[in-house]
Amino acid sequence: xxxxxxxxxxxxxxxxxxxxxxxxxxxxxxxxxxxxxxxxxxxxxxxxxxxxxxxxxxxxxxxxxxxxxxxxxxxxxxxxxxxxxxxxxxxxxxxxxxxxxxxxxxxxxxxxxxxxxxxxxxxxxxxxxxxxxxxxxxxxxxxxxxxxxxxxxxxxxxxxxxxxxxxxxxxxxxxxxxxxxxxxxxxxxxxxxxxxxxxxxxxxxxxx
Numbered sequence: 001x002x003x004x005x006x007x008x009x010x011x012x013x014x015x016x017x018x019x020x021x022x023x024x025x026x027x028x029x030x031x032x033x034x035x036x037x038x039x040x041x042x043x044x045x046x047x048x049x050x051x052x053x054x055x056x057x058x059x060x061x062x063x064x065x066x067x068x069x070x071x072x073x074x075x076x077x078x079x080x081x082x083x084x085x086x087x088x089x090x091x092x093x094x095x096x097x098x099x100x101x102x103x104x105x106x107x108x109x110x111x112x113x114x115x116x117x118x119x120x121x122x123x124x125x126x127x128x129x130x131x132x133x134x135x136x137x138x139x140x141x142x143x144x145x146x147x148x149x150x151x152x153x154x155x156x157x158x159x160x161x162x163x164x165x166x167x168x169x170x171x172x173x174x175x176x177x178x179x180x181x182x183x184x185x186x187x188x189x190x191x192x193x194x195x196x197x198x199x200x201x202x203x204x205x206x207x208x
Contacts, residue, residue, distance in 0.1 A: 001026075002068055002118070003191070004081035006164075007126035008156045009148060010133035010140075012178060013079050016126065019184045021077040029064045029078040032057070043144040050092045051102040057085050058106065062113050069118050081120060083167065086110060087159040119171045122195050124187065125164055126178035130154045 003020070005013045014030060021028040033039065042053040061082035068076040086107070093103040128136075130153035137145050164173050172195050176182060 001075055001122070001191075001195070002120045003077045004083075004120040004123045005077065005079055005126070006081065006084055006123050006160065007128060007178070008130070008133050008153055008160060009145070010135075010137040010153070011126040011128040012136065012181065013126060016124075016184075016187070017077050017079040020187055023184050023188060024075070024077065026075045026077050027068075027071065029068060029076055031079050032060045040144050043147050046092065046097045050097040051099075051106065054085065054089045054092065054098070054106055055109070057088075058082070058110060058113070061085060062117075065117055078120070081123070082110075082113070082117065084160075084163060087156065087163050091155055091159055119167075122172045122174055122191060123164070123167055124191075125160065125173060125175045127175055128178050130157055132179045 001024075003026075005017045005020070007013050017028055017030065020026075036056070038049055038053040038056050042049040046053075061080075064078065065082050068074070068078065089098065089103060089106050092098040093100070098106070130150050133153050134148075134150055137148060164175070167173055174190050174194055176187070176190065
């Protein structure tokens with residue numbers, strides 16, 4: 001089973017990805033942060049590097065997606081899916097940080113890639129308020145994230161709400177209030193209860 005973990009910046013996706021995959025004995029696929037050649041430059045000058053940043057992430061997530069689909073088992077827990085990248089690209093375009101030509105080229109690339117993608121069996125969305133996300137971002141102390149504002153997180157939250165409405169047509173969306181951290185056991189039970197049997201290769205979660 002292929003599970004995507006979604007949420008705004010600072011929601012707690014990476015930690016949940018690690019813990020959930022450990023319980024399921026699934027491979028993990030993380031956001032390219034440390035190896036991201038554009039991340040620091042992007043936060044310093046988003047208008048200069050916005051388009052290249054999005055193309056870089058699109059390529060990396062497409063590569064991850066193909067690994068998930070072709071890794072033999074089809075089992076994976078992924079920290080943010082390729083589908084969510086379009087939220088960030090659209091926000092950059094609306095804010096004037098990506099010009100129309102680059103944005104349209106990005107979308108055309110994504111639409112071509114979509115033909116070779118398989119929707120996750122489930123998207124787990126961690127519902128976290130922008131205020132709580134700001135606190136978590138501050139605690140992890142990544143220097144390049146100091147420029148993130150509360151208004152940006154609010155816009156991102158709105159973008160995710162639109163994204164989830166669309167994704168619910170194609171896959172199971174599980175929304176979880178994550179302003180307070182929840183146990184892995186809760187997520188295992190939600191997955192088992194909410195994912196239709198005919199849509200998954202889910203023989204056994206584990207002994208719960």
